[in-house]
Amino acid sequence: MSKTTTNPSQKEDALKAKSEAVKTAYSNILADIKSALPQYPTEYLRTFVEVDYSSLGLRSQHGFFNALIHIQLEEVEGQLTIIFSRNLALKQQVSNHLDGLLSRIVYKHTAEANTEIFIEDMVSCEPFKVDDFRNANNLVLKGFKDGKKVTV
Numbered sequence: 001m002s003k004t005t006t007n008p009s010q011k012e013d014a015l016k017a018k019s020e021a022v023k024t025a026y027s028n029i030l031a032d033i034k035s036a037l038p039q040y041p042t043e044y045l046r047t048f049v050e051v052d053y054s055s056l057g058l059r060s061q062h063g064f065f066n067a068l069i070h071i072q073l074e075e076v077e078g079q080l081t082i083i084f085s086r087n088l089a090l091k092q093q094v095s096n097h098l099d100g101l102l103s104r105i106v107y108k109h110t111a112e113a114n115t116e117i118f119i120e121d122m123v124s125c126e127p128f129k130v131d132d133f134r135n136a137n138n139l140v141l142k143g144f145k146d147g148k149k150v151t152v
Contacts, residue, residue: 021117052146085128
């Protein structure tokens with residue numbers, strides 16, 4: 001019986017490829033969400049704050065904050081991860097289709113069937129925190145150069 005072993009260089013290359021796949025998925029998710037936001041009924045639901053945290057040296061690389069969904073690209077133990085959360089409290093304000101649309105976008109771009117490299121294990125769904133949106137908004141209002149607030 002033969003053993004298959006990977007040398008450290010192969011493992012590092014595989015981790016880099018996986019992180020690139022996560023980064024690509026994150027980019028595609030953001031593009032699709034931004035395209036979907038005009039369908040929502042109020043200006044509040046169509047407004048988002050986007051923050052590039054990379055200059056701050058934080059674990060979080062980038063964040064996208066909206067009243068309905070938060071998505072962040074974070075580095076955890078040298079590996080990029082997509083963390084997202086949905087605001088279930090606003091479910092009554094939108095139709096069933098629009099309620100699940102943003103989550104479906106996340107899963108569409110991270111599903112095993114849609115990626116060359118398995119990245120489903122690099123997606124984490126966490127509880128929604130209203131303060132995350134407020135904090136990102138305040139950061140932009142205070143003039144943080146790597147952030148922006150947009151209404152579509």
